[in-house]
Amino acid sequence: MTSTVTTKRAGRIAATAAIATMGALIVNVPAYANDTVKSRPNASTVVFTTSDSGSNGHVTGNVTFTVRADGNWTMDSHTHNSHIAWRNVTWRCTLLFGPSHTTTTYTIGRHRVDGKESSNRHAGAYDADIQRFFGDVYQYGQATCDLSVG
8 A cells, every 4th residue: 555655646746847847848938039120320330129028928128239330339228027026137139240150149137127117228348349340240230139038
């Protein structure tokens, strides 16, 4: 009798673990980056913009990714969380440029957006490759951006 109960309990534990693992895989489906709209407000600036959502549409936002001829880049985001509880979010933009089709990812680091609130964030830095290949970025550069929740 004891071995039958133990076997059934072990079977239930294994089934529960399998279901939990499958649930984690389904919930944590990787996000896919969104194409951006490219504009060139002047000869020394390229701007990529897009919007995205996560957490079943409860976390939404937009990002503007700006690249300048002097090698400086900036990202400005606005994110809204319609959940009651807070969520951690990260914005990532990947720029494709240069003769060797270089891809570089730029990030607004993970930050908290409180429940029923919005958050604006800014990031920026200098990248020598952007300065070196700005002509290619201006003519042919492409970017994708993604909002990750978690």
